[in-house]
Amino acid sequence: MSCSPPHAAHEIVVVDNASKDGSVAVARRWNDVTVIASAVNQGFAVATNTGIRSSSGSAVLLLNSDTVVPPGAVDGLLRELKRYPDAAVAGPRLVDAAGRPELSFGQMLTPFNEWRQKRTMLSLERGDPATLQRIHRLTHEEQWPDWVSGACLLVWRSDAEAVGLLDERFFMYTEDVDFCAALRARSRRILFTPAVEVVHLRGRSVAAVPAETAEAYRRSHLAFYQKHHPAFAGLLGIYKRLRP
Numbered sequence: 277m278s279c280s281p282p283h284a285a286h287e288i289v290v291v292d293n294a295s296k297d298g299s300v301a302v303a304r305r306w307n308d309v310t311v312i313a314s315a316v317n318q319g320f321a322v323a324t325n326t327g328i329r330s331s332s333g334s335a336v337l338l339l340n341s342d343t344v345v346p347p348g349a350v351d352g353l354l355r356e357l358k359r360y361p362d363a364a365v366a367g368p369r370l371v372d373a374a375g376r377p378e379l380s381f382g383q384m385l386t387p388f389n390e391w392r393q394k395r396t397m398l399s400l401e402r403g404d405p406a407t408l409q410r411i412h413r414l415t416h417e418e419q420w421p422d423w424v425s426g427a428c429l430l431v432w433r434s435d436a437e438a439v440g441l442l443d444e445r446f447f448m449y450t451e452d453v454d455f456c457a458a459l460r461a462r463s464r465r466i467l468f469t470p471a472v473e474v475v476h477l478r479g480r481s482v483a484a485v486p487a488e489t490a491e492a493y494r495r496s497h498l499a500f501y502q503k504h505h506p507a508f509a510g511l512l513g514i515y516k517r518l519r520p
Contacts, residue, residue, distance in 0.1 A: 279339065279343070280348070280349070282348075282351045285333075289312065289327040290303045290310070291323040293319070294313075294314050294315060294317045299341075310331075320426070320451060321445075321447070324338055324426075328433070328436060333433065334432065336433050337350060337353070337428070338426050338428070338431070340428070342478065343474055344474070354430065356471055362464065364431055364435035364436075364465065365429055365430065365431045365456060365466045366429075366468075367424025367425060367428065367430075367466070367468050368469060369473045370475075371475055372478065377415040378425070378476055379393065379396055380424060380476070381419055381425065381468040382421055382422065383421065385500065396411070417470060418469055419467075420465055422457065422460065422466065423453040424456065425476075426451060426455070427478075428476070429452060436455075439462065442454075443455070443458075445499050447495060454500060454503070
């Protein structure tokens with residue numbers, strides 16, 4: 277992760293989920309960084325909640341380790357979030373290392389919406405010109421989606437605490453969709469802003485432990501459907517057991 281510090285008063289909390297690459301030692305080189313090292317990998321939601329509880333700012337930035345945040349980006353997100361009193365969350369435009377946009381927002385997950393989102397992302401990864409053009413257009417327009425990616429997400433602390441922070445039953449994946457759903461249930465809005473751009477180097481963590489990541493995704497995915505769409509959860513469980 278590379279993050280240029282904002283001009284706004286801030287604090288930095290790094291929660292390390294039992295990494296073995298020396299990340300903790302590197303983070304501890306900075307005296308103004310609070311480092312919380314877990315002996316075991318507790319998952320994204322637990323680690324994020326630990327970080328939130330260990331901080332005190334009125335706004336909280338959730339940030340993945342595979343991101344590069346340019347100068348002015350955090351201040352820009354805070355500025356955009358302040359523009360709308362009824363917004364709880366602001367998410368930036370995410371791009372990969374080559375500058376290609378990521379579809380980092382969308383509608384609430386349902387079987388159909390998820391199928392459509394995955395189909396779009398596959399076309400994007402294959403370099404389909406029409407899909408790329410459409411995503412370029414969408415990600416250059418301000419949007420009010422049901423969710424934005426937790427890879428980089430700014431939320432007001434009061435809103436996060438009002439919904440009990442992230443649901444810790446989700447070890448990895450779908451926790452951002454669930455979190456945004458809880459905020460929207462309180463009549464708070466979710467903002468996607470193209471005014472801020474952050475680089476998201478997707479797949480770094482997945483590449484390191486592909487089998488464990490795939491299993492974590494399956495568990496979280498099933499837990500999400502059990503919580504939000506119980507009528508489909510049984511069929512999804514059967515599908516995942518049969519799928520090689």
